Amino acid sequence: MRLATFFLAAALSAGVLTSAATPARAAPADPQARAVAAIAASPAFKTAAATLAAEHERTVADIVTLTEIPAPPFKETERARAYAEMFRAHGLSDVEIDPEGNVLGLRKGAARDAVKRPLVVIAAHLDTVFPEGTDVTVRREGTKLMAPGVGDDTRSLAVLLAYVRALDAAKIRTRSDILFVGNVGEEGPGDLRGVRYLFTQGKYKDRIGAFFSMDGSDASRVVTGGVGSKRYRVTFKGPGGHSYGAFGLVNPMTAMAGAVQGLYRIEAPAAPRTTYSASVAGGGTSVNSIPNEVWTDFDMRSESAEALARLETQFRQAVDEAVAAENAARSTRFGPVSAEYVLIGDRPAGATPADAAIVRATLAAISAQGYEPQTQSSSTDSNLPMSLGIPAVTIGSGGVGGRAHALDEWIDVAQPESTRGMTAGLLALLAVAGVER
Amino acid sequence: MRLATFFLAAALSAGVLTSAATPARAAPADPQARAVAAIAASPAFKTAAATLAAEHERTVADIVTLTEIPAPPFKETERARAYAEMFRAHGLSDVEIDPEGNVLGLRKGAARDAVKRPLVVIAAHLDTVFPEGTDVTVRREGTKLMAPGVGDDTRSLAVLLAYVRALDAAKIRTRSDILFVGNVGEEGPGDLRGVRYLFTQGKYKDRIGAFFSMDGSDASRVVTGGVGSKRYRVTFKGPGGHSYGAFGLVNPMTAMAGAVQGLYRIEAPAAPRTTYSASVAGGGTSVNSIPNEVWTDFDMRSESAEALARLETQFRQAVDEAVAAENAARSTRFGPVSAEYVLIGDRPAGATPADAAIVRATLAAISAQGYEPQTQSSSTDSNLPMSLGIPAVTIGSGGVGGRAHALDEWIDVAQPESTRGMTAGLLALLAVAGVER
Numbered sequence: 001m002r003l004a005t006f007f008l009a010a011a012l013s014a015g016v017l018t019s020a021a022t023p024a025r026a027a028p029a030d031p032q033a034r035a036v037a038a039i040a041a042s043p044a045f046k047t048a049a050a051t052l053a054a055e056h057e058r059t060v061a062d063i064v065t066l067t068e069i070p071a072p073p074f075k076e077t078e079r080a081r082a083y084a085e086m087f088r089a090h091g092l093s094d095v096e097i098d099p100e101g102n103v104l105g106l107r108k109g110a111a112r113d114a115v116k117r118p119l120v121v122i123a124a125h126l127d128t129v130f131p132e133g134t135d136v137t138v139r140r141e142g143t144k145l146m147a148p149g150v151g152d153d154t155r156s157l158a159v160l161l162a163y164v165r166a167l168d169a170a171k172i173r174t175r176s177d178i179l180f181v182g183n184v185g186e187e188g189p190g191d192l193r194g195v196r197y198l199f200t201q202g203k204y205k206d207r208i209g210a211f212f213s214m215d216g217s218d219a220s221r222v223v224t225g226g227v228g229s230k231r232y233r234v235t236f237k238g239p240g241g242h243s244y245g246a247f248g249l250v251n252p253m254t255a256m257a258g259a260v261q262g263l264y265r266i267e268a269p270a271a272p273r274t275t276y277s278a279s280v281a282g283g284g285t286s287v288n289s290i291p292n293e294v295w296t297d298f299d300m301r302s303e304s305a306e307a308l309a310r311l312e313t314q315f316r317q318a319v320d321e322a323v324a325a326e327n328a329a330r331s332t333r334f335g336p337v338s339a340e341y342v343l344i345g346d347r348p349a350g351a352t353p354a355d356a357a358i359v360r361a362t363l364a365a366i367s368a369q370g371y372e373p374q375t376q377s378s379s380t381d382s383n384l385p386m387s388l389g390i391p392a393v394t395i396g397s398g399g400v401g402g403r404a405h406a407l408d409e410w411i412d413v414a415q416p417e418s419t420r421g422m423t424a425g426l427l428a429l430l431a432v433a434g435v436e437r
Numbered sequence: 438m439r440l441a442t443f444f445l446a447a448a449l450s451a452g453v454l455t456s457a458a459t460p461a462r463a464a465p466a467d468p469q470a471r472a473v474a475a476i477a478a479s480p481a482f483k484t485a486a487a488t489l490a491a492e493h494e495r496t497v498a499d500i501v502t503l504t505e506i507p508a509p510p511f512k513e514t515e516r517a518r519a520y521a522e523m524f525r526a527h528g529l530s531d532v533e534i535d536p537e538g539n540v541l542g543l544r545k546g547a548a549r550d551a552v553k554r555p556l557v558v559i560a561a562h563l564d565t566v567f568p569e570g571t572d573v574t575v576r577r578e579g580t581k582l583m584a585p586g587v588g589d590d591t592r593s594l595a596v597l598l599a600y601v602r603a604l605d606a607a608k609i610r611t612r613s614d615i616l617f618v619g620n621v622g623e624e625g626p627g628d629l630r631g632v633r634y635l636f637t638q639g640k641y642k643d644r645i646g647a648f649f650s651m652d653g654s655d656a657s658r659v660v661t662g663g664v665g666s667k668r669y670r671v672t673f674k675g676p677g678g679h680s681y682g683a684f685g686l687v688n689p690m691t692a693m694a695g696a697v698q699g700l701y702r703i704e705a706p707a708a709p710r711t712t713y714s715a716s717v718a719g720g721g722t723s724v725n726s727i728p729n730e731v732w733t734d735f736d737m738r739s740e741s742a743e744a745l746a747r748l749e750t751q752f753r754q755a756v757d758e759a760v761a762a763e764n765a766a767r768s769t770r771f772g773p774v775s776a777e778y779v780l781i782g783d784r785p786a787g788a789t790p791a792d793a794a795i796v797r798a799t800l801a802a803i804s805a806q807g808y809e810p811q812t813q814s815s816s817t818d819s820n821l822p823m824s825l826g827i828p829a830v831t832i833g834s835g836g837v838g839g840r841a842h843a844l845d846e847w848i849d850v851a852q853p854e855s856t857r858g859m860t861a862g863l864l865a866l867l868a869v870a871g872v873e874r
Contacts, residue, residue: 188725227681231724243736244664244816247705247712253733254715257697264691264766268684275684278691279728280721287668287716287734287782288625296690297724299680329701345724379681 032360033367036431040368044435048170048426052162053419060145060413062086062158064138067150072134073189076101076126083126083157083182090164092180100197101126103182104204107164109174110436118209120433121179122163123381124156124397125186125194125215129405143414151401151411156214157182159397159422166426175434179204186215186381191345195384210358210432211392212425213381217401217411219369219421222362223394225377226386227273228308228349229301233342234259234319235283239334240292248330250337253284253294255326259339260296262318266311272304273377274311297344303377305349305387316341347379350386358391358432365428366395369420398422469797470804473868477805481872485607485863489599490856497582497850499523499595501575504587509571513538513563513621520563520594520619527601529617537634538563540619541641544601546611547873555646557870558616559600560818561593561834562623562631562652566842580851588838588848593651594619596834596859603863612871616641623652623818628782632821647795647869648829649862650818654838654848656806656858659799660831662814663823664710665745665786666738670779671696671756672720676771677729685767687774690721690731692763696776697733699755703748709741710814711748734781740814742786742824753778784816787823795828795869802864803832806857835859 028034039045052059071079083103087095092105103126109117128149130136138147160180167174183194195213199205213223236252236259260278268274276299283294300315302308319339327336352359354375366373378394385392398421401411412418465471476482489496508516520540524532529542540563546554565586567573575584597617604611620631632650636642650660673689673696697715705711713736720731737752739745756776764773789796791812803810815831822829835858838848849855 188723229681229725243714243716244666244710244712244738247714251701251715253697253718254701256718257694257701257715260690260694261698264688264694273681275681277680277684277725277727278688278694279680279724279726281690281693281718281728281731284717284734286625287736288666288714289716290714291716291718294718297721299724301681 030360030364032357032431033364036361036364036368036427039430039435040427044170044172045427045430048166048172049423051166051169052422052426053416055162055165056415056419059158059162062161063145063150063155066157067138067147067154068136070132070134070136071126071128071149072130072132073127073185073187075132076184079126080182080184086161087180090161091168092164098197098202100194101184102194102198105180107167107178107180109177109433117176119179119204119207120176120210120429121181121208122160122212122214122429123181123183123195124160125153125381126157126182126184127187127190128152129187144410144412146408146410148407148409150409151217152404152409153186153215155217155399155411156397159214159425162422163426163429172430173436174430175436178429178433183381192347192381192384195381199384199388199390208385208390211382211385211390212429213392213394214397214425215380215394216396216404217399218396219398219424220366220371220374221396222359222366222373222375223378223380223382224352224354224359224375225303226348226350226383227301227303227377227379228305228383228387229299229345229347229379230308230312230343231345232298233295233344234298235293235295235340236337237293237340238337241290241334243288243290246290249290249334250326250330250332251290252337253291255323255337255339256294256296258322258325259319262322263298263315266314266318268311269307272302272307274302274304274307276300276311276315302349303351308349347383348387350383352386352391352393356391358393361431362393362395362428365431366424368427369424371424395425395428396421398425467797467801469794469868470801473798473801473805473864476867476872477864481607481609482864482867485603485609486860488603488606489859489863490853492599492602493852493856496595496599499598500582500587500592503594504575504584504591505573507569507571507573508563508565508586509567509569510564510622510624510626512569516563517619517621523598524617527598528605529601535634535639537631538621539631539635542617544604544615544617546614546870554613556616556641556644557613557647557866558618558645559597559649559651559866560618560620560632561597562590562818563594563619563621564624564627565589566624581847581849583845583847585844585846587846588654589841589846590623590652592654592836592848593834596651596862599859600863600866609867610873611867612873615866615870620818629784629818629821632818636821636825636827645822645827648819648822648827649866650829650831651834651862652817652831653833653841654836655833656835656861657803657808657811658833659796659803659810659812660815660817660819661789661791661796661812662740663787663820664738664740664814664816665742665820665824666736666782666784666816667745667749667780668782669735670732670781671735672730672732672777673774674730674777675774678727678771680725680727683727686727686771687763687767687769688727689774690728692760692774692776693731693733695759695762696756699759700735700752703751703755705748706744709739709744711739711741711744713737713748713752739786740788745786784820785824787820789823789828789830793828795830798868799830799832799865802868803861805864806861808861832862832865833858835862
């Protein structure tokens, strides 16, 4: 149990105490819901929400500016530099690009106790799935913006800036410091490297008490479960040879086939949901050669770290048994078949309990904006803090969008829907960070 | 039993009768050996052999000229045109490029009965394995010529021209017409399309009684067995889906794995030698997706057409069973897994019996030049006639060479070795075609 868990409950109680002074209606039973209702009803928050609406076109302009700076996995630098400049222009303090490439900027909480209180982080990811050279020009048709990466997750980067402006305009002082983050490495190959650094090596690593990832559009969705994954490329190697002349020698393809078949004989539990897939295959040089080398990419996932670890053990056993079976079945006189594992993805599983303050506050904030909240499990930046026991949720940036990861990705910034979704997130953030009166 | 088999025996007996008039030493027991010895001892043949030696540099020049005309599979046209011109310049009659792209030129036999007698074909293949854009400039260092395709099979093309000049210089009239051929499509993707056309559609198809393929250098080697092959690309298709969200759906990768494992459970006979290989694999799009489509290239070979057909049946059974097993094991609610077969190679098996006249004559001719003859099975243009019961062998063009199919392919045209190998081939050809006195 880390400090974080304790902190969150305390902070949220504090939030309740702070802002529960002006309930006009019957107070909800849940303290988090009461806190949210109180903040929502406060004049300061109303000013903040009005600012989000008033500055809508500014936010849209930021979305366009940031989307048009390419940020392929491992090549987020240019966008990071621009985003850091924006953090500075917005008056955040301690703005920096950390050694992993994450952009960090602090909005200090109430001087009285902020330095002693754990940080609340709100992060959006800088990277997109699109490779270098992709045309990232934003095309606008009415309220629709079309460009690769515009919704996943560039819109969120702009929303974070809008939050800073709204809080400043409303002169809202939070009790906790809020660390605004534009992080690297959320998409596939990045393998959560940005948040991994933040939580395990970065200078704030021991101060973070709650984590919001803002990822995707849908404001009614809250990710409270982090589906963990382990991904391997397994390369099966052997001596190879002429398909006719060397017939009888071990074939790495047969070992690979045995491994796939072995994996698919494993019974994965339905709860906690645990899955696997043999997904991509390659290798071999010509039809008339026993291959020297073939490979398969394997994906394993689970809501439970234990179930994932158990599956991984069974999987490696299946691979090793297939290799041994092939070496027993055919001649190894020019060498045996072997399997080489390369870990190509490692996202820890985790979950934030349904009764955690951050979950209840976020659900209440979403409801307060008139949405029907949906909790779900997914694989997002929140996996990392969840796996460490740090309360975390992933929320949407508001508005509507579609075709994420496709070249025809789009978002709709129509009002008032766009601002309504943003307001839900801001409300959740404030409920968790606490608001000074 | 085709006419061909009868013809050959008859032609060879005729050859024996024709040239057995001047044996100086104890005549060999075997009639083919006697015929070879008689031809070898004849003044005309000695003139022909001397011409091969005298025109050595001309032959080398032709090798260089032809090698430097690129002839990738299915792109043999430019080389074919040049070769047809050379046939015309050498005075062959009925020179043409047939609809498949083979260059044909006739050297008429003795008028008396040649038109009634089946043809003897000697063929070299025009195509090389090298793709368009490969630098085919010949580099010469002393007697070594280096260039892609120089030995396989361009040298043979030049040797055929040398034979025409030698026969003309020696005023040798054969009893049978000899059809000189530069054929297309011997290498992998060509799949024997040149000789297939020659024997099944070309205008001489019903007249061919014996077939020599000259392929590669080694003059001591005679290919008398045609290893047949069937090659399939099997594409396994399924509905695909998200590796986590759609877990439980059928996976074509698992069917593919089952097919490979099933194939490798088949006991292939050691005699007639029969082999298989799962050689190349591919497919799938991303590690987090159940693939829509994966494929494997399979190679099956046998010295026996029956054994090959049996293996093919067992193989298809293994594939179909693997598909059925996968459809039974997992959900097909978005569609089942299926297998699609594309035949990517089909070389018929066959053999020319060890006691066939063409084999005995060729072995005797090779021995007469002082080599230790070696018979073997391989996959060459001779497969096609062998599969039709037409006596056929594949012989070498003489000299030494190496690194066929590699960019650093080379041959050595050092004398007298180079001419000695060529002479063996000419002797075999004459023994089969018969020589008029």
